Amino acid sequence: MIDLQECRNEIDKIDSDIIRLFEQRMKVCEDVAEYKIRTGKKVLDPERERQKLEVLRGKAHGEFNQLGAQELFQQIMAISRKRQYQLLTEHGIEDDEKLEMVDALPLKDVRVVFQGVEGAYSYAAMREYFQDDIESFHVKTWRDAMEAVVEGRADYAVLPIENTTAGIVADIYDLLTEYELSIVGEQIIRPEHVLLGLPDAELEDIRQVCSHPQALSQCGKYLESHPDWKKKEMENTAGSAKKIKEDNDKTQAAIASRQAGELYGLKILAENICYNGQNATRFVIVSKKPIYVKDAHKISIFFELHHESGTLYNMLSHIIYNGLNMTKIESRPITGKNWQYRFFVDFEGNLKDSAVKNALRGIEAEADRMRILGNY
Ligand SMILES: O=C(O)C(=O)C[C@]1(C(=O)O)C=C[C@@H](O)C=C1
Numbered sequence: 586m587i588d589l590q591e592c593r594n595e596i597d598k599i600d601s602d603i604i605r606l607f608e609q610r611m612k613v614c615e616d617v618a619e620y621k622i623r624t625g626k627k628v629l630d631p632e633r634e635r636q637k638l639e640v641l642r643g644k645a646h647g648e649f650n651q652l653g654a655q656e657l658f659q660q661i662m663a664i665s666r667k668r669q670y671q672l673l674t675e676h677g678i679e680d681d682e683k684l685e686m687v688d689a690l691p692l693k694d695v696r697v698v699f700q701g702v703e704g705a706y707s708y709a710a711m712r713e714y715f716q717d718d719i720e721s722f723h724v725k726t727w728r729d730a731m732e733a734v735v736e737g738r739a740d741y742a743v744l745p746i747e748n749t750t751a752g753i754v755a756d757i758y759d760l761l762t763e764y765e766l767s768i769v770g771e772q773i774i775r776p777e778h779v780l781l782g783l784p785d786a787e788l789e790d791i792r793q794v795c796s797h798p799q800a801l802s803q804c805g806k807y808l809e810s811h812p813d814w815k816k817k818e819m820e821n822t823a824g825s826a827k828k829i830k831e832d833n834d835k836t837q838a839a840i841a842s843r844q845a846g847e848l849y850g851l852k853i854l855a856e857n858i859c860y861n862g863q864n865a866t867r868f869v870i871v872s873k874k875p876i877y878v879k880d881a882h883k884i885s886i887f888f889e890l891h892h893e894s895g896t897l898y899n900m901l902s903h904i905i906y907n908g909l910n911m912t913k914i915e916s917r918p919i920t921g922k923n924w925q926y927r928f929f930v931d932f933e934g935n936l937k938d939s940a941v942k943n944a945l946r947g948i949e950a951e952a953d954r955m956r957i958l959g960n961y
Pocket residue numbers: 614617628629630631633634661662665666
């Protein structure tokens with residue numbers, strides 16, 4: 586009869602040996618790091634890792650143990666790399682400073698652009714974020730807002746990036762990768778959608794509802810209870826309120842804010858029409874200046890990976906291993922590369938933190954492409 590305690594004693598002895606050998610190996614890896622710091626050679630050497638895994642696999646017996654040995658040494662080498670990145674940071678080997686730290690965002694005499702018209706939620710977010718008197722103007726599309734910042738006609742743009750009911754605003758994610766702008770701030774607002782009609786309209790008159798697709802989606806449940814209403818997508822919510830006013834047709838209604846209703850002299854036909862009482866939209870503030878404020882606490886990045894087992898896991902391990910808290914992950918298709926994806930990750934931290942530096946160094950070195958979208 587096998588004795589469990591005896592087995593456990595033996596396992597304990599073997600594990601102690603593994604720890605001793607692991608630490609011995611890590612010591613050698615630190616020497617390797619020193620060599621690499623001196624020579625500027627890259628930490629990651631994929632060819633060396635491939636050869637090692639092949640040899641070590643061959644040393645194990647049976648398919649199960651071969652796979653196990655490969656997995657084990659993949660992890661050991663990943664840990665070795667993480668230690669080396671740490672040593673690079675400790676030796677003050679700085680990656681190129683991608684963003685410059687500032688005490689506070691420049692807010693004097695700035696111009697801010699938003700998409701939509703006055704009364705739009707972007708306008709409300711802008712008013713909330715920029716407390717001071719700022720000059721603002723609006724444009725027709727999100728791309729126009731990006732262009733205005735790139736061309737220097739605006740210092741900042743306010744863009745909706747996600748909503749707690751309808752999810753991400755995919756176009757904004759894609760535009761953020763297309764334009765080299767930095768996210769320097771964020772503002773959350775709680776849109777309170779209402780159904781607006783002409784002053785003499787009643788709910789029974791309505792045949793068509795127009796609004797931005799996000800607002801139509803956030804009020805999806807309410808609209809399902811009026812299946813005969815036609816839905817018309819518009820570029821923004823406030824614009825749809827404006828259209829009701831201009832068309833002067835009492836069979837039309839718009840989903841927009843209370844403020845938009847007041848602005849265009851419309852009547853509230855229904856309120857509380859978003860089934861999610863917690864409905865909130867997050868806006869990002871983007872700037873052409875590659876800056877971040879010194880007390881910034883959230884980092885947004887994106888990276889691209891090649892299709893290989895474990896690549897995403899490996900990227901995320903840099904965040905986990907450095908004790909950072911990931912708050913969001915999204916993926917978007919990469920145009921021109923079918924079935925390949927770009928990952929967007931948010932995590933807590935400041936670019937000056939060593940843990941953040943180590944994680945970003947690792948991700949940048951091991952992803953096909955990585956960019957910091959902002960620290961705010
Ligand atoms: O041999 C190296 O160049 C090392 O840095 C050591 C090591 C390892 O731990 O074995 C770690 C990272 C490299 O990608 C390859 C191998």
